[in-house]
Amino acid sequence: MAESPLSDFLRSYLTVGIFASLGFILVGLLVLIAWMIRPDRRQAQKYISYESGVDPVGDLWSQSQIRYYIFALLFVIFDVEVVFLFPWSTQLEAFGAFGLWHMFFFIFVLLLSLIYAWRKGVLRWA
Amino acid sequence: MDPLLSGDVGLAEILIVLLKVVVAFAALLIGVMLMVWFERKLVADMQNRLGPNRAGPFGVLQTLADGIKLFFKEELSPQNADPFVYRLAPYLSLIPAFLVFAVVPIAGNFSGDNDGVVTMFGHETLMQVADPQIGILLVLAMSSVAVYGIMLAGWSSGSKYPLLGSVRATSQMVSYEAALGLSVATVLIVAGSLSTNLIVDGQAGGRWNLWMTGLVPFVVFLIAGTAELNRPPFDLVEAEQELVGGFHTEYTALRFAMFFLAEFMNTVTMSAIIVTLFFGGPSGPSFGLDGWFADYVLGFGYFFAKLLVFLFVFVWFRATLPRLRYDQLMDLGWKLLIPLALGWFLVVAAVKVAIDTTWNVAVVLGVAAAGLLLGGMLLKLAIRSGSEHRTDEFVGGDR
Numbered sequence: 001m002a003e004s005p006l007s008d009f010l011r012s013y014l015t016v017g018i019f020a021s022l023g024f025i026l027v028g029l030l031v032l033i034a035w036m037i038r039p040d041r042r043q044a045q046k047y048i049s050y051e052s053g054v055d056p057v058g059d060l061w062s063q064s065q066i067r068y069y070i071f072a073l074l075f076v077i078f079d080v081e082v083v084f085l086f087p088w089s090t091q092l093e094a095f096g097a098f099g100l101w102h103m104f105f106f107i108f109v110l111l112l113s114l115i116y117a118w119r120k121g122v123l124r125w126a
Numbered sequence: 127m128d129p130l131l132s133g134d135v136g137l138a139e140i141l142i143v144l145l146k147v148v149v150a151f152a153a154l155l156i157g158v159m160l161m162v163w164f165e166r167k168l169v170a171d172m173q174n175r176l177g178p179n180r181a182g183p184f185g186v187l188q189t190l191a192d193g194i195k196l197f198f199k200e201e202l203s204p205q206n207a208d209p210f211v212y213r214l215a216p217y218l219s220l221i222p223a224f225l226v227f228a229v230v231p232i233a234g235n236f237s238g239d240n241d242g243v244v245t246m247f248g249h250e251t252l253m254q255v256a257d258p259q260i261g262i263l264l265v266l267a268m269s270s271v272a273v274y275g276i277m278l279a280g281w282s283s284g285s286k287y288p289l290l291g292s293v294r295a296t297s298q299m300v301s302y303e304a305a306l307g308l309s310v311a312t313v314l315i316v317a318g319s320l321s322t323n324l325i326v327d328g329q330a331g332g333r334w335n336l337w338m339t340g341l342v343p344f345v346v347f348l349i350a351g352t353a354e355l356n357r358p359p360f361d362l363v364e365a366e367q368e369l370v371g372g373f374h375t376e377y378t379a380l381r382f383a384m385f386f387l388a389e390f391m392n393t394v395t396m397s398a399i400i401v402t403l404f405f406g407g408p409s410g411p412s413f414g415l416d417g418w419f420a421d422y423v424l425g426f427g428y429f430f431a432k433l434l435v436f437l438f439v440f441v442w443f444r445a446t447l448p449r450l451r452y453d454q455l456m457d458l459g460w461k462l463l464i465p466l467a468l469g470w471f472l473v474v475a476a477v478k479v480a481i482d483t484t485w486n487v488a489v490v491l492g493v494a495a496a497g498l499l500l501g502g503m504l505l506k507l508a509i510r511s512g513s514e515h516r517t518d519e520f521v522g523g524d525r
Contacts, residue, residue: 015143015256016264019228022147023221027384034197034380047205049285050375061206062286068297071456075300078464082307085471086263089314092475093482100479107468114464118508123460124453 070122074114081110130251142246143255150255154227158390162189165390165441172445199379206284207376215282216377216384219275222268223391229261229322230254230398233425235416236330236409242323244421252323253408253425261322262310265399266303269354272392273299276356276363279385280373291372294452295356295363301459302353302360308467309343309350312474313403322402329406336404342470344404346463348439351396353459356389357440359447362455397436398429405432465505469498 049056088095088103095102117123130139163178163186170177178185203212233253234242243250258264273296280292316338317325329335336344353360364372374385401407410428412420450458473494480490 012256012258015147016225016228016258018143019147019150019255020221020225022151023224024217026151027217027220030384031380034201037197038379039198039200041200046200046202049204049206049283050370051286052370056286061284062289064289064293068293071297072300074460075304078304079307082266082304082311085308085311086314086320089311089471089475090318090320092315092478093318096483097479097485100475103475104472107472111465111468114460118461123456124512 067122070117074117074122077110077113081107130249138247138249142249142251145246146251146253146255150227150232151224153232154224154391154394157394158387159189159193160186161390161394161437164437165444168438168441169445172442193383196379196383201379201381204283204285204376208282208284211278211282213381215275215279216381216388217275218278219272219388220384220391222271222275223388223395226265226268226395227391227398228255229258229264230395230402231322231326231407232398232429233408233422235412235420235425236327236406237412237420241327242408242425253421254322257321257323260320262314262320262325262403266307266310269299269303269306272388273303275388276373279377283373283376285376287370287375288373291363291369291375294369295373298356298360298363298455298459299354301456302350302463305346305350305459305463305467306354308464308471309346310403312339312343312467312471315339315471315474315478322407326402326407326409330409332406334404334406339404339474340470342466343474344400346467346470347400347403349458350463351400352440352443353455355392355396355440357393358444359449360455361449362452365449393440394433394437397433397440400436401429401432407432461505461509465501469501473498 051057084106085103088099092099130142166188167177167185178188181187181191203209231242231252231254234240234244236242242252244253245251276299277292277296280288280290280295283289313325313335314320316335317328319325319328325335329338356363363369364374369375374382377385406428408425408429410424412424415424476490476494477487479485480487
């Protein structure tokens with residue numbers, strides 16, 4: 001096979017790229033059609049934020065609980081873990097027992113972080 | 127990798143790719159349209175109602191009518207909204223929804239040495255839009271991008287209910303994505319590849335990952351997947367009784383339709399991913415047939431039949447299960463699904479290594495079962511002592 005300018009990596013994403021661009025075109029087309037045919041009758045009252053039918057009260061960008069943020073931090077731990085697990089699990093035969101013990105240790109350390117968070121009461125939602 | 131693109135990429139190859147893309151698009155959009163109708167009709171049946179029955183035979187065209195209606199509605203963006211992000215969010219929700227479908231094998235003959243390769247206009251290709259080497263990672267990446275769509279939609283609306291909905295949604299999707307990833311990793315141990323074509327090929331002949339991985343990853347994936355889709359019983363994100371509509375409260379007309387479309391598209395693609403990962407995708411007995419019938423009709427038939435089962439399951443969940451409370455949701459995700467998926471992952475890895483090397487599989491299984499039991503007991507102990515600790519002040523110390 002002659003060396004072609006496209007690398008294997010780019011080849012396998014060529015179709016994904018075509019799919020994505022067709023998607024953008026399609027969605028853009030829908031938006032364009034809707035823009036052309038929809039009515040446009042402006043009234044100041046229509047642009048008030050929704051609050052069960054009454055005029056909005058107070059600051060609309062309200063603060064939310066810090067707990068949500070801590071869950072996002074915990075997620076980073078486990079998502080990074082999953083990223084490490086994926087290549088390892090496809091190459092399990094190559095690493096064998098050696099890889100298994102290392103993965104046990106890796107997951108043990110990560111579990112300690114979950115246990116720590118649990119012990120700190122981060123996971124409690126009350 | 128797709129054999130179509132392994133040689134020189136000329137006009138013919140590009141045209142075939144375009145054809146596949148258009149067919150996949152049409153199939154997905156028609157599928158979504160029918161899914162909306164299927165869900166409304168089925169829920170109506172389960173609630174002893176008639177459901178849509180006016181537009182077209184059995185109300186099949188109701189979705190189309192609703193969609194066309196939304197084109198003719200005025201678009202409003204609330205005065206407090208961040209205009210750019212507010213307009214961007216529906217795209218971030220919709221584009222990832224159909225990009226996932228690009229890596230799903232929807233037909234092809236996987237019996238014998240066929241490996242799902244079909245011949246189209248004299249070129250060999252696979253019946254999926256793309257087969258990148260990291261297909262499953264693309265799925266997880268796209269479901270992460272979808273979180274942005276929902277989060278930014280709620281934040282940029284500059285309104286109270288959408289903000290609450292989007293904060294809930296982000297936390298929930300992020301929590302269950304960890305469990306989702308861990309159960310996928312278990313499948314990868316058995317499949318040995320991230321490519322969706324190879325995952326399906328490894329399951330040909332009834333060696334479905336459903337039982338090759340021992341059922342647990344499938345159950346975890348199904349629960350985490352339902353939570354990831356924000357579908358009932360995990361629909362706290364748009365709990366109508368508390369949050370009006372959640373993150374899309376301030377969206378009107380076509381932009382609302384885009385969120386709606388994305389939601390149902392995600393349901394269809396999630397079912398397709400479940401079928402691909404655990405139920406052998408389009409593989410199935412070919413009855414000694416060959417050629418176009420086995421490639422297209424049988425392959426697609428198997429795929430569609432399996433897909434329909436999961437679409438039904440998702441609707442069934444919605445019609446039967448009551449919504450979870452937020453603390454129950456988080457407990458289920460972090461204290462049950464993640465430890466379970468992680469433990470099961472290690473067990474499957476140990477068994478795989480035992481089979482590859484000279485270890486005694488029975489001993490490994492015994493140790494694994496003991497380890498899981500011990501872990502489960504510790505978990506139960508932790509949860510029980512925690513709840514005792516909390517209720518002490520109300521009921522006295524002797525419980």
